[in-house]
Amino acid sequence: MSTDLRTASRSTVERYSAALVDISHRIHAEPELAFAEHRSVATLTDFLGGAGFQIEPGVGGLDTAFTATYGSGELVVGLCAEYDALPGIGHACGHNVIAAASTGAAVALRDIADRLGITVKLIGTPAEEVGGGKVLLLERGVFDDVALAMMVHPAPDETCAASSLAIADYRVHYRGRPSHAASAPHLGVNAADAITVAQVAIGLARQHLEPDQMVSGIVTNGGAAPNIVPDSTTAQFDLRAATTESLQRLEHRIRDCFHAGALATGCTHEVVPVSPVYAELSPDSWLADTYRQVITELGRSPLSPEEERQRKTGSTDMGNVTRALPAIHPTIAIDCGDAVNHQTEFATACASASADRAVLDGALALAWTTIAAATDDGQRARLLAGVAGRAAGQGGAA
Structure with a gap:
C-alpha cells in the first residue's frame, strides 16, 4: 500500500476534520425519520457539492436519496451514508456518525482519485431503520456500477466482519x-x-x-x-x-x-x-481483513473473528448490498458506558468527543481500505470482474 497515498488521505481528513464533525453534530441535532431526511440530505449535499462532487438528487425515485461522484476511474468505490433517525429517541443508532465518516472518506479519496484510477461515489441511502432504502436503490440500479461498497457503524464494540440477522x-x-x-x-x-x-x-x-x-x-x-x-x-x-x-x-x-x-x-x-426483506450481512473477507489491518494501525482494538461470531446483532439493509457485491459493514466503538444502540444514552454518546474521533478514524479507515484494494492488481481485477459479471447477468458478490 502506497505510503504517500495514505499520507495524502490522512492530511485531507485532518484538513476537513472540523467540517466533518460539524456535519455529524448538525445531523444529530435535527433527527429525521425514514424517507423524510431532507435537512440531513441538504447538509451532506451542500458540503459535497462545495467540495467538487457532482450531485444527483432523488436517485432511484427516492426524494431523500442521492449520489455524489468524483473522478472518472474505472473502479467505482461506493461509500454508503445513512442519516435516518429513530422515533422518539433520535440518533440512538448513530447514523450521523455513519454519514460524516463516509463523507470524510469521500473527500479523502477525492484528492487521490486520479492516481488510484477510481471514481468515488458516495450514495445517500435513506430509511435504514425502516423502509429498506438500500434494497430499493439496489433494485433500481444505483449500485450497478459499484465495484465495492463500504460504511462504518458506531457501536459499543469494534468489529470488522460484523454479522447481522x-x-x-x-x-x-x-x-x-x-x-x-x-x-x-x-x-x-x-x-x-x-x-x-x-x-x-x-x-x-x-x-x-x-x-x-x-x-x-x-x-x-x-x-x-x-x-x-x-x-x-x-x-x-x-x-x-x-x-x-x-x-x-x-x-x-x-x-x-x-x-x-x-x-x-x-x-x-x-x-x-412494512419494508423489503433485509438479508443477513455477508461481508467480503478480503475487504474485512484489510479493514482490520488499517483500523488496528489507527490504534483501535477490534474484537477477534471468534468474538465477532459470538456477538448477537441487529439487522441492516446493508446485508442486501453485501449479498450483491463485495462490501463490508464494520462497527466502530464509541465511549457509551453500558448503553447499547437504540437507547437514549447511546444517542447522547453519538455527539460526544468519542463519536467525533470515530468519524475521523472511520473516514480514514475506509479511505485506506480503498487504497489497498485499488493498488492491489489481483483485487482490482477481481472487483472489476465482479461488476462485469453482474452486468452480464451472473449476479452475486464476486
Missing part, C-alpha cells in the same frame, strides 16, 4: 364490528381480542423457534375507547433469523399466529409488509 417486518390489521361494550357486547366483533390471541400464539411459539429466530412487536392501534368494542386494530412485528432461509420458515409460522387471531374472534385480517 435477516429481518422482515409486517403490519397486521384486524377488522371486527363495533358495539356498545356494556349494553350490547354480544353484537360486537372484537379486533383487540384478535391481536391478543395472535400475541399469545406468538409467545407460546417462541419456545419452539429455531436458534437465532426471534419476534418483537408493538400494538399501534388498540381501539378508540373502552366503551366501544374495537372494530379496527393494528400491530407491527419484526421477524428476525440468522439467514433469509430461516426467516422464510419463521414467516410461515408467524402468519399462522396472525390467522389464529382472526379465526378465534371472527375478525378479518390483512398482513402488509
Whole structure:
C-alpha cells in the first residue's frame, strides 16, 4: 500500500476534520425519520457539492436519496451514508456518525482519485431503520456500477466482519364490528381480542423457534375507547433469523399466529409488509481483513473473528448490498458506558468527543481500505470482474 497515498488521505481528513464533525453534530441535532431526511440530505449535499462532487438528487425515485461522484476511474468505490433517525429517541443508532465518516472518506479519496484510477461515489441511502432504502436503490440500479461498497457503524464494540440477522417486518390489521361494550357486547366483533390471541400464539411459539429466530412487536392501534368494542386494530412485528432461509420458515409460522387471531374472534385480517426483506450481512473477507489491518494501525482494538461470531446483532439493509457485491459493514466503538444502540444514552454518546474521533478514524479507515484494494492488481481485477459479471447477468458478490 502506497505510503504517500495514505499520507495524502490522512492530511485531507485532518484538513476537513472540523467540517466533518460539524456535519455529524448538525445531523444529530435535527433527527429525521425514514424517507423524510431532507435537512440531513441538504447538509451532506451542500458540503459535497462545495467540495467538487457532482450531485444527483432523488436517485432511484427516492426524494431523500442521492449520489455524489468524483473522478472518472474505472473502479467505482461506493461509500454508503445513512442519516435516518429513530422515533422518539433520535440518533440512538448513530447514523450521523455513519454519514460524516463516509463523507470524510469521500473527500479523502477525492484528492487521490486520479492516481488510484477510481471514481468515488458516495450514495445517500435513506430509511435504514425502516423502509429498506438500500434494497430499493439496489433494485433500481444505483449500485450497478459499484465495484465495492463500504460504511462504518458506531457501536459499543469494534468489529470488522460484523454479522447481522435477516429481518422482515409486517403490519397486521384486524377488522371486527363495533358495539356498545356494556349494553350490547354480544353484537360486537372484537379486533383487540384478535391481536391478543395472535400475541399469545406468538409467545407460546417462541419456545419452539429455531436458534437465532426471534419476534418483537408493538400494538399501534388498540381501539378508540373502552366503551366501544374495537372494530379496527393494528400491530407491527419484526421477524428476525440468522439467514433469509430461516426467516422464510419463521414467516410461515408467524402468519399462522396472525390467522389464529382472526379465526378465534371472527375478525378479518390483512398482513402488509412494512419494508423489503433485509438479508443477513455477508461481508467480503478480503475487504474485512484489510479493514482490520488499517483500523488496528489507527490504534483501535477490534474484537477477534471468534468474538465477532459470538456477538448477537441487529439487522441492516446493508446485508442486501453485501449479498450483491463485495462490501463490508464494520462497527466502530464509541465511549457509551453500558448503553447499547437504540437507547437514549447511546444517542447522547453519538455527539460526544468519542463519536467525533470515530468519524475521523472511520473516514480514514475506509479511505485506506480503498487504497489497498485499488493498488492491489489481483483485487482490482477481481472487483472489476465482479461488476462485469453482474452486468452480464451472473449476479452475486464476486
